[in-house]
Amino acid sequence: MSRNLIRPVFRHCQAVSLFAAKVVDPMDPTVKLGDSDYFKHQQLVQSLGSSSAPSVRFYFLLATTHLCSNNGQHLAWMRGKTHIARELKRYIEFFHGARAEIFSVSEYIGPDGEDKLYEALNSFFDVTNSPTADPYDFEQCGVEGVGGFAIILSSDTVESTKSMWSAHTKWHRKWMARKLEDELQAEVCFIQISVDSPKGEKYLSDLAAYRGMTLEESRDLIANYQDHYVPIQMDQSEDQTPFIHLMNYNQKMVVNKMMRSFVGSQVCHFLSNLHPFQHTVYLARHGESEFNVEMRIGGDSGLSRRGEEFARRTAEFVKYVVCGHANDLVCVTLTAKDVPKLRDWIIELKRNIVATRDWADFGDASGGVVRRFMQLKRMQIGWAADFEDTPSTVQDLLRRLEKAKVVTLVFVGGDTSGAGTVPGRLWTSSLRRTIETAQFIEHPILPAGLMTDGKPYYQMRGRQFRNMDEVYAGEYDGLTEEEITKRAPNVIADRKRDKLGFRYPRGESYYDIIARLESVMSHLERIQQPILIISHQAVLRLMYGWLMHKTREDSVETQVPQHEVVRICFDGLGGGPVETRFPLGPTHLTDDGQSDL
Ligand SMILES: O=P(O)(O)OC[C@H]1O[C@@](CO)(OP(=O)(O)O)[C@@H](O)[C@@H]1O
Numbered sequence: 001m002s003r004n005l006i007r008p009v010f011r012h013c014q015a016v017s018l019f020a021a022k023v024v025d026p027m028d029p030t031v032k033l034g035d036s037d038y039f040k041h042q043q044l045v046q047s048l049g050s051s052s053a054p055s056v057r058f059y060f061l062l063a064t065t066h067l068c069s070n071n072g073q074h075l076a077w078m079r080g081k082t083h084i085a086r087e088l089k090r091y092i093e094f095f096h097g098a099r100a101e102i103f104s105v106s107e108y109i110g111p112d113g114e115d116k117l118y119e120a121l122n123s124f125f126d127v128t129n130s131p132t133a134d135p136y137d138f139e140q141c142g143v144e145g146v147g148g149f150a151i152i153l154s155s156d157t158v159e160s161t162k163s164m165w166s167a168h169t170k171w172h173r174k175w176m177a178r179k180l181e182d183e184l185q186a187e188v189c190f191i192q193i194s195v196d197s198p199k200g201e202k203y204l205s206d207l208a209a210y211r212g213m214t215l216e217e218s219r220d221l222i223a224n225y226q227d228h229y230v231p232i233q234m235d236q237s238e239d240q241t242p243f244i245h246l247m248n249y250n251q252k253m254v255v256n257k258m259m260r261s262f263v264g265s266q267v268c269h270f271l272s273n274l275h276p277f278q279h280t281v282y283l284a285r286h287g288e289s290e291f292n293v294e295m296r297i298g299g300d301s302g303l304s305r306r307g308e309e310f311a312r313r314t315a316e317f318v319k320y321v322v323c324g325h326a327n328d329l330v331c332v333t334l335t336a337k338d339v340p341k342l343r344d345w346i347i348e349l350k351r352n353i354v355a356t357r358d359w360a361d362f363g364d365a366s367g368g369v370v371r372r373f374m375q376l377k378r379m380q381i382g383w384a385a386d387f388e389d390t391p392s393t394v395q396d397l398l399r400r401l402e403k404a405k406v407v408t409l410v411f412v413g414g415d416t417s418g419a420g421t422v423p424g425r426l427w428t429s430s431l432r433r434t435i436e437t438a439q440f441i442e443h444p445i446l447p448a449g450l451m452t453d454g455k456p457y458y459q460m461r462g463r464q465f466r467n468m469d470e471v472y473a474g475e476y477d478g479l480t481e482e483e484i485t486k487r488a489p490n491v492i493a494d495r496k497r498d499k500l501g502f503r504y505p506r507g508e509s510y511y512d513i514i515a516r517l518e519s520v521m522s523h524l525e526r527i528q529q530p531i532l533i534i535s536h537q538a539v540l541r542l543m544y545g546w547l548m549h550k551t552r553e554d555s556v557e558t559q560v561p562q563h564e565v566v567r568i569c570f571d572g573l574g575g576g577p578v579e580t581r582f583p584l585g586p587t588h589l590t591d592d593g594q595s596d597l
Pocket residue numbers: 285286289292296297298299470471473535536537538592594597
């Protein structure tokens with residue numbers, strides 16, 4: 001197919017669906033497909049199918065800002081629009097498989113700056129500029145090359161007002177909308193953010209401090225910006241302009257003319273969840289399941305003995321770290337051979353071992369190593385027993401250890417006070433193995449007043465999401481790798497070639513999981529309390545990838561070991577997500593026996 005045939009299609013909104021249909025129809029007997037073409041086609045179809053094809057739309061979004069005052073304190077230039085622009089870009093790329101790029105207005109100021117921004121936008125959308133001549137070239141011409149979202153950001157708000165593209169007055173907005181719609185056939189939407197809640201203001205002053213600004217500097221900036229910016233008018237004079245006005249982030253939203261398109265409504269939904277505040281997400285794969293032991297995929301089996309042990313340790317971790325002020329937790333298991341050595345050491349030490357700092361570097365094969373200043377807080381005598389507080393005297397401790405064959409000690413780092421009192425959230429899938437992993441987590445009712453609604457809080461009340469169930473392997477559900485390859489000898493090679501797009505017969509692909517994860521991940525964006533999510537290997541690969549700002553392609557390569565919790569912290573101030581891994585044991589399982597699948 002020549003490029004000329006494709007070219008006119010790109011100029012229309014439904015470009016991709018037409019394009020996909022024209023490129024190749026594998027059912028058409030006149031079309032001969034090589035292997036690779038088939039896979040590219042599959043990839044294209046899969047990705048369109050899973051993303052509701054919004055990538056067909058040429059869509060512009062503009063993050064702008066709105067002045068607001070709160071008791072005379074103005075911190076208006078920092079409304080978190082850079083954060084929102086970045087989130088939007090990631091959302092569009094990850095969940096909709098479309099291209100998205102941020103264009104910062106202040107980088108295009110100067111004699112030719114505005115023309116350059118126009119050129120940059122034109123070439124971003126104009127796929128005919130793409131060097132590709134091969135319509136099968138998915139990378140350059142497929143979903144990647146068609147349509148996209150340009151996010152025009154006035155990052156340096158005051159400086160940006162020099163540009164025609166700053167959208168800081170009604171006149172500028174109208175000019176931009178006309179230019180973009182008439183000349184680039186793009187749909188336009190303006191996003192305005194205003195903040196006046198005490199929490200919002202606190203965030204903004206933190207942000208100012210983080211960026212090294214003094215109050216005077218910020219006041220000057222605001223006074224200057226106030227002279228320029230005209231908020232979107234609510235007097236009907238801008239009724240023809242699509243816009244979203246976010247007030248105090250996800251507290252209140254005014255939407256104009258966005259719901260007429262599917263993508264518009266999706267973007268509104270996503271933005272209505274976003275907040276820029278500091279928050280922490282914990283991810284854990286379920287403990288080892290009976291099917292994991294038998295090396296079977298899928299199914300709905302319960303936990304193995306080791307899996308149950310991980311569940312007990314997870315509850316300790318939740319109490320001190322997720323719902324406490326501690327920042328680290330390590331479990332060390334001593335077997336029959338080591339317990340007498342521990343007894344001798346305690347006798348020699350002759351001190352209260354709970355308070356001692358002499359445990360540093362103490363560890364076991366599961367990977368946990370005690371760091372300096374960690375305190376021994378809890379212990380478990382024997383397998384499958386409940387954890388209990390460590391006795392505070394040497395005599396009591398020796399007595400407890402007397403007949404013990406196996407002992408697991410729990411060491412906690414940081415502030416151990418207030419364990420279990422920080423309101424937290426718990427999400428699992430709907431499958432037994434994740435629910436059982438959460439079974440030992442405590443659910444005290446926390447006193448009213450801890451949350452803003454003033455109601456008592458049911459700690460870590462579990463919510464089960466079917467969208468977080470493991471990839472469904474269809475006809476292969478419950479089989480081992482060996483059994484699968486007996487039925488379908490090529491399956492391993494096929495899946496290796498395209499792990500994202502490969503769909504199990506009558507089952508799911510990773511693209512399908514992306515589609516069903518979209519609503520859960522939007523929901524997650526809304527959460528401000530620490531949250532623990534217990535799910536499965538394939539699902540967690542994607543969740544982790546999304547949270548760690550990875551591409552879909554890189555996400556499927558991520559390792560998701562069992563018996564480990566991953567903490568991902570968002571500082572809310574512009575730093576990237578920071579991850580810490582906590583191997584809790586009892587074993588650190590990285591090989592689930594299906595590494596080939
Ligand atoms: O995409 P791959 O790498 O096969 O990972 C998914 C597989 O992981 C498994 C275990 O091998 O998930 P789970 O976390 O539920 O134990 C299988 O049930 C599932 O098919």
